[in-house]
Amino acid sequence: MHRPLHRRPAAVAALLAAALLTVSGCSSDSGKPGSAQGPRSSNSPVVPDRQIETEPTGPAAGPSALPKDQALPDGELKPVTGSFTKRQKEYLSGRVPKAMDPAAVLQTGEESCQRIARTAKRDKDAAIGAIIAGDVPDAKGAIEHLCPQQKPLLATAATGFPDGTVTRPKPGTYRALTTDPSCTWRALGSNGKLLASGPSTGADGPVKATIPSGAREFVSTSCYAWLPV
Template identity: 65%
Template sequence: MRRPLHRRPAAAAAVLAALLVLTACSSEGTGDAPKAAGPTPTRSAAVPDRQAEAAESAGPSASASASASKGPVVPDAQLKPVTGSFTEKEKKYLSGRVPVNTDPAAVLQTGQESCQRIERTAKRDKDAAIGAIVAGDIPDAEAVITHLCPAQQPLLAAASTGFGEGTVEAPKAGSYRALTTNPACAWQALGADGKVLASGPAPGAQGPVRANVPAGTKEFTSSACYAWVPA
């Protein structure tokens, strides 16, 4: 007597399930990690950042290397690029600024990029360039300009007469203007007894902000004003 045909598919399914279980167990035993669905993105796929690349080639932070190093530095006699040579002005700029185990050419490049930034900014807006120097946005600007782009000395001279926002002790009396259009810029001048001698704009200030610093001012404080220069 023949068995019913409808039982055969069920038996076949059971055998197939058993085979799948055995296959899964054997694959777990190999210890192979599952493969990624697609290729892993590499850093080269990112947008190039030349300044970041210069910092990496310098070892320590390139921005930190731009200023005179506080740790061990490469002796002046050993300040030599891999190829070519440094000019006398470049050597003077690098003196005391190249940490040990750092490529001096990378430190020089950082300074040169600062010069380029100053020059580009000054072409568009001299006040913006002066403000960046006053506010410290250009690291070690005095050395950078003096040794690497002396043509920008007038900007450095103008910046030397100003000061940044925050608290300034005993500022020179006179009229100053803020190098910003921020309507939140506010200031006040305090006397030796802590009394307010003068104060100015915000809220809702419009146009350039000016401050008249009276004689005898002990402290001048400001916020959201970026930088000040004589008016």
């Protein structure tokens, strides 16, 4: 079952909803995509700013490797029937809790691949934004092992950062991956001095933000995710 997606901007929500309606089971072939919390709607409550690392770290990794004593040994990664491909085994390694069916963990990764692929088919920005915001479970691991054809999206997502607070941001011009009119941002210098703020937006274009040199923090609200221009 798909996890519900929350806080999406209307345009992206529609795309992701359409993707979910068409999701079908994934082939076990390693080169095929298996199976995009999403953008915030303007009616959703404001979420507290999230602190992230100094440099954009790209998409949230989702479920990370388990401690070795809690993960099912690689030698026991076997489905009830059939067999796993090499890529599937690589994805499952260290991700399956003991006493859990590896196929259930694999299904989550395959569904993530499907959601990314179907959303990207309609709107690449929507898929990239969902990866940046951490709205696709284990997007990084799923793409690297189960649907490597989506690596260009992952590479682009790695250059962006999610809505919230970024410390020591890289100077430059960025665009918000949302059309939410409540998207606002500000760049702060030492001692919280305001260096720049926005939105800088037009009726027919995205919100853009220019982070000046010397900015110590970049804070945005209701902007979902950012990519360099």
